[in-house]
Every structure is written in structure tokens, then in C-alpha cells.
Amino acid sequence: MYYIKKSKVKMKNLLKRTLSIEATEKIGQEVLLKGWVERIRGHGKLIFFDLRDRKSLVQVVVNAQHSEKVFKVAGEIRPEFAIELLGLVHKRPESAVNKNLSTGSIEIEAKDIKILASAETLPFDTTKKDLNLELPTLLDFRSLTLKHSRQQVIFKVQEVIADAFREASKKLDCTEIFIPTIAASATEGGAEVFEVDYYGHHAFLTQSPQLYKQIMAGVFERVYTIGHAYRAEPSVTTRHLSESVQMDCEIAFIDDFKELLDALEFVGSYVVSKTVEKCREMVLSFGKDLPLVPKEIPRLKMREVQEIIFKRSGRDVRSEIDLSAEDEKEIWSWAREEKGSDFVTITHYPTKKRAFYTYPDPENPEYSLSYDLIFRGLEILSGSQRINDYDQLLKTMQERGLNPENFNIYLQTFKYGMPPEGGFSFGLERITMKLLNLQNVREASAFPRDMERVDERFAVIEKKDHKNT
Numbered sequence: 001m002y003y004i005k006k007s008k009v010k011m012k013n014l015l016k017r018t019l020s021i022e023a024t025e026k027i028g029q030e031v032l033l034k035g036w037v038e039r040i041r042g043h044g045k046l047i048f049f050d051l052r053d054r055k056s057l058v059q060v061v062v063n064a065q066h067s068e069k070v071f072k073v074a075g076e077i078r079p080e081f082a083i084e085l086l087g088l089v090h091k092r093p094e095s096a097v098n099k100n101l102s103t104g105s106i107e108i109e110a111k112d113i114k115i116l117a118s119a120e121t122l123p124f125d126t127t128k129k130d131l132n133l134e135l136p137t138l139l140d141f142r143s144l145t146l147k148h149s150r151q152q153v154i155f156k157v158q159e160v161i162a163d164a165f166r167e168a169s170k171k172l173d174c175t176e177i178f179i180p181t182i183a184a185s186a187t188e189g190g191a192e193v194f195e196v197d198y199y200g201h202h203a204f205l206t207q208s209p210q211l212y213k214q215i216m217a218g219v220f221e222r223v224y225t226i227g228h229a230y231r232a233e234p235s236v237t238t239r240h241l242s243e244s245v246q247m248d249c250e251i252a253f254i255d256d257f258k259e260l261l262d263a264l265e266f267v268g269s270y271v272v273s274k275t276v277e278k279c280r281e282m283v284l285s286f287g288k289d290l291p292l293v294p295k296e297i298p299r300l301k302m303r304e305v306q307e308i309i310f311k312r313s314g315r316d317v318r319s320e321i322d323l324s325a326e327d328e329k330e331i332w333s334w335a336r337e338e339k340g341s342d343f344v345t346i347t348h349y350p351t352k353k354r355a356f357y358t359y360p361d362p363e364n365p366e367y368s369l370s371y372d373l374i375f376r377g378l379e380i381l382s383g384s385q386r387i388n389d390y391d392q393l394l395k396t397m398q399e400r401g402l403n404p405e406n407f408n409i410y411l412q413t414f415k416y417g418m419p420p421e422g423g424f425s426f427g428l429e430r431i432t433m434k435l436l437n438l439q440n441v442r443e444a445s446a447f448p449r450d451m452e453r454v455d456e457r458f459a460v461i462e463k464k465d466h467k468n469t
Helices: 020-025 068-076 135-140 149-171 210-220 257-278 280-284 302-313 325-339 390-399 404-415 428-435
Strands: 002-006 011-016 030-043 046-052 057-063 082-091 106-117 195-198 201-205 222-230 243-252 299-301 343-347 364-368 370-375 378-385 421-427
Touching (some): 011 030, 020 030, 020 057, 020 106, 030 057, 030 106, 046 068, 068 106, 149 222, 149 257, 210 404, 210 421, 257 343, 257 378, 257 428, 299 302, 302 343, 325 343, 325 370, 325 378, 378 428, 421 428
Parallel strands (some): 299 343
Antiparallel strands (some): 002 011, 030 082, 046 057, 082 106, 195 201, 222 243, 243 421, 343 370
């Protein structure tokens, strides 16, 4: 878009849009800016407001003594008006520099203002550093609250997390793949799936990219994908979403179980370290401490974790077949205190608690070659070595009550030479939540889906039992 710059004699040239941060290099020049109005402050014959674009905020001043017409237009605008303006870039006096703002060394003297779109009076004050809204309100006004600078930081950091995952996956020599979200069968074989009417046939939203990434590992050896996963869990907790973004790797021709542990820990530590490197100040704005990322992440078997918990707290969970949220927090505290690590890898969960494709430990088949990665007290990754033998896979499916005919495309891979392989899956929202010390995983989703919400909250929840949530 171009702004026609006029002289007293004739229109003489075209002015291209300048972003706010670029204006710092154009002191003494006229610039064309576009953006949304944020804070507005009136001081007699002067009006100040902050203009927000995709890069930053910049302060604009309107002087009635210079132009009554422009001053009148400025008096009409409110927060979230979309405007364009022609202005002169001034260097601020040293005493007036705002060191907390990337454009704090300048201000723009408005010469002309054009309103592109008006905005109604906001339902709450968006000019404060923190919105301080209850979660339902934060989400009910999502199109508005996402514009707040603190909310924007969450998703800027999340973008870097996803980029870092891609970088780490490529360092493992993985090929990026794209998988469907409609499947002919339930990935995990459970009941917590969303069924869809697919042209009169039964189909399901995928619980994970699992089956398809295994198929593709049989093609490219090493693959990764970022995709959506859907789980119809009757849970209303701070850590569950009905639709989440999963970041998955699958690696074939592995030598042993340890190779998978090395790979997942490399990716997990790389993602967090690289994000902190690129977004240090953003991360610190949400918490006082940066994450502890050791050279070697501590590894424990699930039963070892339970013994540690018993010795530390006196809680006896040694007969349980899985770790609870409280257990994950406790073992994180141990890892932080004893190993200087915000990460801990937990392995060898009971085979019957893991999906049908999980490889049992040959030394003790009651337990599996599976793992979770705990980060700051929350499981952010799950995975395992997979059963790659066709006959063993068929037997396991039948023992779990699954019909192999519902998995024909998947099973083809194992009929025709599937080598030893395994993989893992990170939850994007969960990493974001723990890295930024958010209280609820819904804060880490731009448009969260759970059993009480699709954009807006449901007035009545039908066919759901809340007793155990």
C-alpha cells in the first residue's frame, strides 16, 4: 500500500509504509505508519497515543496548534481503532527515552490521520501490563485478548518452540511429513475418540499421528511431523485439551532402546535451550528463573521413581501402575534438587498401560520399553520403542481386543520389512505452559478446545459425567 504525499503545488511522490521499529532509523523523515491504537492520553492541546503494528509500539503525538483538523480526528479515535497516519519522526530528548520500548528513542508527530476501521468501547481495560482476567473471560473475548502484549508473547514464544523442534528434528536427519487427521480406526484402540460421519462410513479424528508416522518411517527411516491430535477425554483439568498440537519424531533402524532415549532428550533439551536463547527476556517476563537444562538428563525407571517418592514424602505409591500428576511434580523436585535439572526421563511403564504397539522389555515383559519426559513437573513427551515384528503385533492387537482388519494399511508396513524403530511425541501447548509458568494449558492455546468449549462455552454440557474430572 502507498500513501500519496502532497505538496502545496502538486502530488509529487509515493511513500511506502514504514513499520514502527523501522522508524527509529528515519529520524527527521516523514513516514507512513499503519496499525491499531493502544493507549490514549490527552494533555490540553496535545494528544498522545501508542500505535501498535506487527513489530512494536510507537508513541504518536498530535498537536492542535499544528493542525486543528488532525487534532479533531485524533480526538475521535479509541483503543483498537485501525488507522494509518503520515508523520514526522523526532528523536526524543534523553530524559524522555523509554528504555522499555524498542521504539522508545523516538516519537511520531502526526501530520495526517485516516481512520481505517473503528472499534466499540472495550469491555475491559487492555492497557495494563497484565490483563488480570479470569480464564473464562480471557477465552470468551479471545479475538480481543489475543491482541494484548502479554498474550502475544505466549504465541511468539510458541512459534520459536515449534521452529526449534523442526531444527532439532532436521539435526537428527528426519524428513518432515504431513499426516491426515481423519482415520479409519482409533489409534490407541480406546473409547476416547471423536467419531465422524465420513460419507456414511464410520471414521475418527486421529488421537495421534502414531500409525501414519510409523508407516512413513518405513519409507524415509526418520521422520517428523507437527499435527493436531484429538482426544475425547472427559477431563476438565489444567493440563488436558481435547485438541492439541503434537510434535512427533519416528526413527527406524535403531540399534537399541538407549538410542531413542538419547534422541528424545536431545530434542527436548534443544527445544527449550534454543527457545530461551532466542526469547530470553520474554521467558523471564513470565517467571524469575530460566529452566535448568543439564548436559545429561537423569533417567529413572517408573518403579525407581516410586521408591524415591516413598523415601522423600512417605507417600506409598509403589503398587500403582502409573504416575499421578502429584508424582510427576515430586520427581521433578528431586531432579532439580539432586541433579540440577528441570528435566527427568521416566522409563519402563507397565506394558498393559501402554498402547498395543509398545515393545515389552525382553528382560521383563511386564514392563515396556517406553518413556515419558517430565519438564518442570509435567509430562511433555511420551513414546516408546515399537513392536516391529508382524506376528507379534497381530498377537498383541488380538489380546487387546482390537480387530486387525481395522488396521490394514498400518499392518502392511510390518508385512514388508519394518526394522527396529521407535519414536516420541511432544505436546506443544504443554511445553509452552511450563516454559512460561502458565497456570492452565488453555492459556497456551490460541483457541482451546475442551469438553466445555468450542470457541464459546457451552451453556449446558450433555452426555458428559463430571464426577471424576
